[in-house]
Amino acid sequence: SxxxxxxxxxxxxxxxxxxxxxxxxxxxxxxxxxxxxxxxxxxxxxRFTNASAESFNAKLKQLRATFRGITDTKFFLFRATELFA
The missing domain is CATH 1.10.12 (Lyase 2-enoyl-coa Hydratase; Chain  A, domain 2)
Structure with missing residues (x-):
């Protein structure tokens, strides 16, 4: 090290x-x-990196792509909370 x-x-x-x-x-x-x-x-x-933040960001982007066309912000945040919290 x-x-x-x-x-x-x-x-x-x-x-x-x-x-x-x-x-x-x-x-x-x-x-x-x-x-x-x-x-x-x-x-x-x-010895810290931002790898976990980058991973979470990628997951959110994938979720957003999956729910393309969804305009209900509350629903999107609910799904994100259910999946990643």
Whole structure:
């Protein structure tokens, strides 16, 4: 397990290594990492991810797709509560 400071150094070394690549895909990945740098490093302190929130969001999207055309918000919230609470 890494400490945040160790992860910071390793990530910086990786940036230096990959920034010399000519592939636009690497540049996209590096920009994404740079935009979320502190949040990525926070993982090494708390070991928490947003995977459970993403999973719940996907389930809600699937439920919404299943009930396409339903305009009754109360019914939708009732079904979501019954299924996921």
């Amino acid at each position: 890494y400490h945040k400071d160790v992860a910071r150094v390793k990530l910086a070394l990786w940036f230096n290594k990959v920034e010399h690549k000519e592939s636009p895909h690497f540049k996209t990945v590096i920009n994404t990492f740079k935009n979320h740098y502190e949040r990525i490093l926070n993982f090494f302190e708390s």
